């Protein structure tokens with residue numbers, strides 16, 4: 001069973017998922033951060049694949065991505081770093097990033113390397129639902145024809161009708177986002193194409209920390225909860241402390257924290273300890 | 287050959303809409319309405335009246351006699367520099383502001399490189415009484431200062447962007463982020479034929495007035511609506527798209543797009559996407575893109591802020607792949623030289639961007655009787671600092 005499904009089965013609420021950028025703060029911190037988070041009791045981790053132009057991200061993740069790239073981070077290095085991660089960590093791990101580096105790496109190679117390193121899910125905010133389902137004409141086949149001559153053999157790619165088939169083949173869940181502006185019809189379509197969970201963006205915004213939720217956000221959370229989606233949902237973007245984490249947990253199975261955690265990484269002198277404290281603070285352990 | 291966009295927003299393999307879910311409602315709204323609005327007689331009449339009385343269209347087609355003698359060919363200049371605000375950019379902003387109003391938007395955002403699009407957006411916002419925020423890379427804020435001052439006088443808020451190498455790509459990232467954060471009241475007036483579908487098609491259609499006029503102007507001046515060549519510079523590709531549009535199906539007209547090669551193709555400081563790029567995704571569009579082996583977008587360089595972009599509109603990528611358009615490039619120095627040649631022979635100071643198109647008159651061989659139209663996309667007032675440097679370096683005083 002995919003670890004994401006296992007998690008939601010075993011733990012119906014208060015799920016804490018943490019995003020951070022691979023190769024940040026230093027090139028070799030990718031794995032130590034995962035281990036420290038798992039040890040501190042995070043339920044799930046989203047490993048950011050740094051990109052030069054992260055259009056859905058605010059200043060904190062923009063800057064961690066830049067630093068990670070300067071540190072020499074790449075997908076090739078990331079998969080190398082993650083080679084043995086499943087010997088030590090058993091919580092669900094997802095890769096999150098932008099489409100272009102993945103396409104240049106080669107979609108199929110990316111998926112098989114994800115499977116090989118034991119990844120459970122993928123979040124690519126700029127991969128639209130229609131492209132994933134192959135409704136806009138599959139980008140997969142012609143992409144490989146034009147781009148991947150230098151990466152690996154490119155025969156047979158046209159046999160893949162869409163990304164969904166490919167992801168499913170490797171037991172990878174593609175996670176879709178919804179926002180307060182997403183129409184009910186589209187939410188239903190996203191829910192039906194989703195496996196694992198639905199990523200509820202807390203307000204239409206780029207990533208970054210904000211204060212407590214507005215009335216408008218709360219009513220959006222309630223509206224989605226009442227839709228009784230087939231997938232569980234997690235609320236992300238703008239969650240930074242125990243207050244809005246527990247508020248989010250009242251409406252969804254849990255929440256995702258990114259920028260607030262990346263900020264901790266940028267300041268820490270004692271990583272393992274600070275990560276433990278961060279997770280405790282979020283959970284409100286006295 | 288079919289050069290138009292398909293129902294999914296593709297030109298062949300290029301285009302599409304690779305956008306985060308937060309942008310989907312706005313992009314869908316635009317996609318579902320833009321053609322209806324463009325074809326609405328009321329819109330058409332409002333748009334055409336503004337183009338005529340406010341922008342000053344039709345822009346003249348000028349036979350450049352002394353430049354023709356110099357290059358030994360028949361050079362005609364399509365004078366987009368004579369439009370209100372000094373470039374072709376206003377054709378697009380006039381159209382988009384009318385669309386924004388029909389979509390019920392009250393706040394406008396725009397990105398700008400050279401500042402011409404920013405000025406054109408600020409201008410139509412002043413005209414319609416809408417709030418305007420323009421994102422501009424900090425380097426461009428410095429090198430195109432006159433346009434920054436104009437935008438401020440027009441009442442726009444100019445936000446300097448500090449990410450990347452602080453140029454057009456980074457300004458576009460920031461405008462997209464603004465739109466994600468302001469999903470309800472805001473329309474993003476993108477300044478070129480880039481971005482997610484339907485923008486490339488929308489902006490192309492709004493700029494197509496250039497080639498529409500060219501047809502009858504050439505008929506009047508040369509006895510034929512068809513020139514032998516049309517040459518236009520390409521940043522994102524909007525002035526080129528407009529100048530080529532009505533000739534795309536007419537293979538007897540050779541279309542030449544000119545990219546900026548900065549300090550030279552192999553210098554590492556260039557913006558010649560077609561030579562240096564390969565297929566990738568930038569700003570929501572699948573297109574030719576300057577990127578490294580890992581798919582990270584490379585920082586381009588050109589002396590011309592308007593051409594300093596690592597991507598190109600998806601229609602141009604398609605036109606390149608199917609060999610309908612010839613791609614050329616010109617260096618900083620070739621463009622500067624061409625700018626001074628035009629100025630001294632014809633008394634016209636071109637924008638640095640347009641000077642790249644002019645440079646091709648020297649780089650390519652044209653027949654003495656051939657009719658060569660150069661789309662003079664803008665005027666050079668904003669570039670006086672670069673031109674003064676060139677004068678100092680070459681002791682032209």
Ligand SMILES: Cc1ncc(COP(=O)(O)O)c(C=O)c1O
Nearest residue numbers: 402478521522523524525592664
């Ligand atoms: C005068 C002028 N020409 C050309 C361009 C390049 O844009 P495009 O390729 O969209 O025409 C610009 C952009 O700022 C410009 O100001």
